[in-house]
Amino acid sequence: MTDVMQAMESFPSSRQAALQRLEAFVQTGAADYGRTRNFVQAGHGNVSRLSAALRHRLVSEEEVLTAVLAGHRFPAVEKFVQEVVWRTYWKGWLEQRPGVWTDYVALAANPADEVPADAAMRVFTDELQSGGYLHNHARMWWAAWWCHQQGLPWATGARFFFDHLLDADAASNTLGWRWVAGLQTPGKAYLARRDNLAKYWPDHASLDAIDDSVRARIPVETADLSRGDIPEYAETPPALDRPVLLLGHADDLSIEKTPLGNLRPTAIALVAQPGETDGGAKRAWRSRAFDDAATRWLQHYGQTVERLPRWDGVEAWATQAGSGHVVMMAPFIGPDADAWRPVRQALREAGVEVTECRRAWDQRLFPAARAGFFPFWHKVRPLVSKRLPLAKAVD
Ligand SMILES: Cc1cc2nc3c(=O)[nH]c(=O)nc-3n(C[C@H](O)[C@H](O)[C@H](O)COP(=O)(O)OP(=O)(O)OC[C@H]3O[C@@H](n4cnc5c(N)ncnc54)[C@H](O)[C@@H]3O)c2cc1C
Incomplete structure (x- = not known):
């Protein structure tokens, strides 16, 4: 099977396949997710691999969480619920700060000339280019290696991801990269360390090329971070009786x-x-x-x-x-x-x-992504944990 065909099998590209993956994940993956999700394993059977389907809404966040919470008590799947809610949070945060996206677009106008063929991350570069996916931990390591070890511009690395990821998402990708680079939580960057890779990537060959002495190289902020209101959108379309x-x-x-x-x-x-x-x-x-x-x-x-x-x-x-x-x-x-x-x-x-x-989910939840994730989660958690209609208002 070619890498591209493999990607189609591994990352559902139809609504039916996404619903089947969701059902299988509820039955066999969700309960262990909190314990196993950080490990980077061949085939990625320990994570849902639903991100491309979610990003394009072959299935919605609300459908995924409703299915998972129908099959499990909330405490058993809280970590998974929280991860899905991260997607919503990043989207809501960016919708209120469009200047962060325009800054990225300007900085990433040109794609990377070439990607260093460094032994440390080569296997992930190949996986990304041929199959369009990387595990979350591999994304963090790769981005940290690019920004802090190689000293390359974060936005060019983010563009490289965006060009290749099946789940390429303006909010999760831009803000994930800004977080690793040290811009999203000012002064706090993410660094790739050998002991972390060795623990969570059991199949690693050699980690010699990871330099543990590297310090964060935090770029200067160039984005307009001011927060604006999300434009008003309809939740239901008017004029059902008119030709549209x-x-x-x-x-x-x-x-x-x-x-x-x-x-x-x-x-x-x-x-x-x-x-x-x-x-x-x-x-x-x-x-x-x-x-x-x-x-x-x-x-x-x-x-x-x-x-x-x-x-x-x-x-x-x-x-x-x-x-x-x-x-x-x-x-x-x-x-x-x-x-x-x-x-x-x-x-x-x-x-x-x-x-x-x-969608009601976006209308109700996006405005709550005003500041950090945890104040957002504090508002959203009671909603999802009590299985209220998930799109109920959050104030
Ligand atoms: C530098 C960087 C770039 C990223 N770029 C993207 C991107 O372009 N598109 C994208 O969808 N995700 C991105 N992510 C987030 C995350 O890595 C992927 O959503 C996740 O790895 C997808 O695999 P999965 O569906 O098996 O996730 P699971 O572990 O099964 O998680 C379930 C769902 O929760 C959400 N989720 C999980 N982790 C995160 C996270 N860290 N941030 C936001 N949502 C999350 C996703 O919707 C995911 O499908 C990025 C993370 C980093 C660190």
């Missing part, structure tokens, strides 16, 4: 499971715009996920889904499809939102109404 066009994209590939599932659109398009330097495994995975979404939406809405390779094709599609109202999930801060913004402006200037929606 439905627009899908990579940030939510299960729109039929949201209130948008009640629409009767006259046409549907799916924007599948890749990054210019995306790696082969990432392109292949996304292509499979887009195919899966288009198939499900055809079944659900009874409409063929037009595939648009770029966001700048949306205006022509909307004009041709002939309704004056586009409904969609709002993209999150990241490349799709950046490409969408001028198109939205052009549509509005052309008299097309645009309604952008957000």
Whole structure:
């Protein structure tokens, strides 16, 4: 089996496969997760490998947590619940500080010329480039080695990850890298140490190239960290009785499971715009996920889904499809939102109404990501631990 095919098997690229993985994880993985999750093992059977599916919302955070909490008491799976909530936290934090994303985009304008072929991290570089995934601990070690041992710019390393990860996510990747570099928690960086690698990576060959004397090289902050309000989005689409066009994209590939599932659109398009330097495994995975979404939406809405390779094709599609109202999930801060913004402006200037929606989970939880993770967790924990409707308001 090629590495790319292996990646498709290991990291579910359809909603059905993601739900099957979730079920298997609830049965056999979730209870041990807190004890075993930090170990980097061949095949990564000790972690869920649901991140690419979650990032593109083949399944949602709410579905994953509901299934895990239906199968286990909260204390037994608290660590896993907390990790899933980290994804929401990073997203909410970035939505309130778009300046951090624009800073990254400017710093990472050019991809890395080359990646040092250092024996210490070579195996992870190869795994990332061929298969599009790294275990969380390997991401931390690799990023620390890049920033602090090699002294390379954090944003170029983050771009290298973003180009290759199947789960490439503007919030988790940018903020994970900023955290390792020492920017996210000011003055506190993450360093890769031999004893830590030796303990959590039993298959390591040699760790000689890891230099334990390295000290943190914390970069100067260049981002605008000021916090702004998240724009207001609808939770349910208005005008169910009016003809609308439905627009899908990579940030939510299960729109039929949201209130948008009640629409009767006259046409549907799916924007599948890749990054210019995306790696082969990432392109292949996304292509499979887009195919899966288009198939499900055809079944659900009874409409063929037009595939648009770029966001700048949306205006022509909307004009041709002939309704004056586009409904969609709002993209999150990241490349799709950046490409969408001028198109939205052009549509509005052309008299097309645009309604952008957000899932209740995001609407309720994002605003609570005001400061550090633990104040956020303090608010969210009672909600998830008592199995209340997960999207209930958090104040
Ligand atoms: C430098 C760096 C870059 C990263 N870049 C990304 C990225 O681009 N996309 C991405 O999805 N994750 C990123 N992560 C977070 C994390 O490494 C992955 O989400 C996780 O390894 C995915 O594997 P899994 O699904 O088996 O996770 P599991 O261990 O099974 O965890 C379950 C879920 O919890 C969430 N989660 C787990 N750990 C984290 C974390 N540290 N931060 C945020 N959410 C987490 C994910 O949704 C994950 O699918 C990054 C972490 C670091 C340190």
